[in-house]
Amino acid sequence: MSDDLTAFRAETRAWLEAHCPAEMREPVRSDKDVCWGGRKARFSSVAQKQWLDIMGARGWTVPDWPARYGGGGLSPDQAKIVRQEMADLGCRTPLHSFGISMLGPALLRYGTEEQKLEHLPRIARGEIRWCQGYSEPNAGSDLASLATRAEDKGDHFLVNGQKVWTSYADQADWIFCLVRTDPTNKHRGISFLLFDMDSPGVSTRPILLISGYSPFCETFFDNVKVPKDQLVGEINRGWDVAKYLLGHEREMISGMGTQGGAISLSKIALANLGAEADGRLADPILRARIAQFDLRAEAFRAMSERFLDELKAGKAHPAQPSMMKYTGTELNKQRYELAMAAGGSAALEWDSDESRQGAAARAWLRTKANSIEGGTSEIQLNIIAKRILALPGA
Amino acid sequence: MPMFLTDEQVMLADTARPFLADTAPVAHRRALRDADDERGYAPDLWRRFAEMGFTGIVADEADGGLGLGHVEAGIVLEEIGRNLTPSPFLSTAVGAVTALKGASEPLRRRHLPAILAGESIAAIAIDEAARHRPHHVGLRAERSGNGFRLSGTKRFVPFGHVADLLIVAARTSGAPDDVDGITLFAVPGDAATASPRRLADASLAARLDFADVQVDGDAVIGEVDGGRGPLDALLTVLRTGAASEMLGLANGAADMTMAYLRDRKQFGQAIGSFQVLQHRAAHLYCELEVARAAVLKAQQLLDQGAEAADRAATVAKGMVGFASLLAVQEGVQMHGGIGMTDEYDIGFYMKRQRVLAELYGDSDFHADRLARLSGY
Ligand SMILES: Cc1cc2nc3c(=O)[nH]c(=O)nc-3n(C[C@H](O)[C@H](O)[C@H](O)COP(=O)(O)OP(=O)(O)OC[C@H]3O[C@@H](n4cnc5c(N)ncnc54)[C@H](O)[C@@H]3O)c2cc1C
């Protein structure tokens, strides 16, 4: 490793130690500890807002975006060091955002300079919260069959239709939305639009999940006017943007359960079950299951690192995110099954204060969506079979 | 260090791949087996390894080696694994050369030149029980004259019956399971009485009996009674190496299987067009990629001299154990009836996988070890 990077690591660590509030170095315990920003942001503590502001100002919510778009302007190696040092010190992710993990990369690649300058800095500072309008009642896995219409009205598009499973649509400020602009062409009749959720004609209806929370919605568009300059990429070529964005979404979802520090199954189990005299977890079968899981999880961590390194160097296969998504989400579901076993009956409590309002059980149920959202596991396997393995007829 | 191969490493892979595919494909292993070969490897081929510089791949340049690292050794091992090549490369060029790095100058000079020249091969004698339990060392080394007398038995020693050099973990004090009191020795191959056993994969592993064998005092590697550290360091290297070889094996089996899925037709179509097989093939691919990352991580940490290499080697050996087992099971299953025949190569992969899995600890061993390292 070069001297420059060694010095950068030391500076980074010192800066993080000096600027990350102590509270923001404690593990995330429930959804409330996660900061999403946006016009309607509700911060759960002063420290949470401070941490977002400090990191946003430095561009380190997005360390490798260019500085002119609100990023840190760091090289891939430097950005990796920031991530590693944050993980090492247990710093929470200052901002969770579909803008960062999904829209940003797509705008960097397909957006006009005006679009980049308008949207990216606000994403970086957590000022605007985005939601994703892809799925529809009849367009799930077969996303390209979507039917929400956008008609060309000269200076604007007129959008009519319905989205579903739109995560946090009721709390988002803007939406990136797939619309049909040519009904005669399935894939080459889709366009990618950006618009304000406060636009007249947009309405949302929350849907309750099995976790008892309501993070997603039905989203309705009734004669919504969208200015023409809010189209990303070419008309009827939104599928390219959509797929590129999905790659980033899948990469993000693959890391669910490990970002900001994974729960430690052995700690939960040791606290509940105790240890033998030689230090081994008292339940030998659960111990073996956790050990096998941890082995896979550590191997997968190496895979995530490898994938990011390959991606930054332009060496990753375009279908790699499908592999990451499939493997990471199946692993995360297993992690939370084991967490329930390790927690025993205590983990089943749904609304007691001791259980932090059922945090364990709700988190466990939430993970079941990981292998559905962003394209199901089966769809990822289809993509791998076709794009990577090139199996016949796939 | 980014987690992909450097340009130089890619070049090495581009050299190693055709070299092993041409000189030592699975047919080579089959031929040795069918000839009831008693050595377990082909000396001609080993000399060619020396000509390529592979025998000195991790040896220091000052000692006449290439001075490369475990990523590079892993590249060669992967091709050995892919072709199921019977080769003393892991025990000699990786294991013994690593062990000798901690040895005195005279000891290094006695053994290294012959190894690098391809004239001498080495075996690693650690295990004594039916399952890998490396810190259980009962073979005794008692001081006697200006040397030691070795007595006891080692098992599952690949190339132990033909080795010119044996690296032996022995007990110089304490009881068999004590942490302290282990000493590493580098002794001549004829110090032990070897009985080779042919294993399921047609390779040979020896049982070594030491019956009060006198060895010189300068055969000690490192400190007397202080062998636990060097033994653990050697095991990290061997586990990483065995994982690299298994990774190659797993990819070899998977490649054969993918090709078969494209070729074999039933119901008027390639069997690879059935989604149930596609999904299993895709799942296998994912497992192999995760295993590859774990192996590369361990190799890179070893080359950085990082302490974390020990844990990473356990993750690598355990993960590649899972992935390679899946590769050979799916391999045989997806080949249908022909996969069960001796004539077809896929079965060779299955047998070899089981042997490599056992070597230096299988996935169960390493999951348990990871739990201990993690404090539960
Ligand atoms: C918590 C959560 C949050 C979400 N957030 C968003 C969001 O913010 N924005 C958004 O646009 N969408 C969102 N989604 C929607 C998500 O992308 C879809 O649920 C997903 O793409 C699957 O579509 P579907 O639900 O219609 O299932 P279907 O497509 O009907 O699938 C049903 C089952 O059939 C299988 N299947 C379908 N086709 C095939 C095939 N060809 N081969 C094999 N198996 C197949 C699937 O794998 C699945 O198991 C979210 C979903 C969840 C659960």
Ligand SMILES: Cc1cc2nc3c(=O)[nH]c(=O)nc-3n(C[C@H](O)[C@H](O)[C@H](O)COP(=O)(O)OP(=O)(O)OC[C@H]3O[C@@H](n4cnc5c(N)ncnc54)[C@H](O)[C@@H]3O)c2cc1C
């Ligand atoms: C030890 C042994 C003894 C045998 N004894 C006899 C005997 O006494 N008499 C006799 O007649 N036969 C015998 N057989 C043959 C046996 O019945 C066939 O091997 C078996 O039916 C599979 O056919 P196959 O080998 O051609 O494989 P294939 O049909 O080529 O199958 C290859 C792979 O493709 C899969 N596959 C094929 N079609 C599909 C599909 N539509 N969807 C999903 N997957 C598919 C298979 O499951 C398999 O994994 C024996 C086989 C063995 C191994």
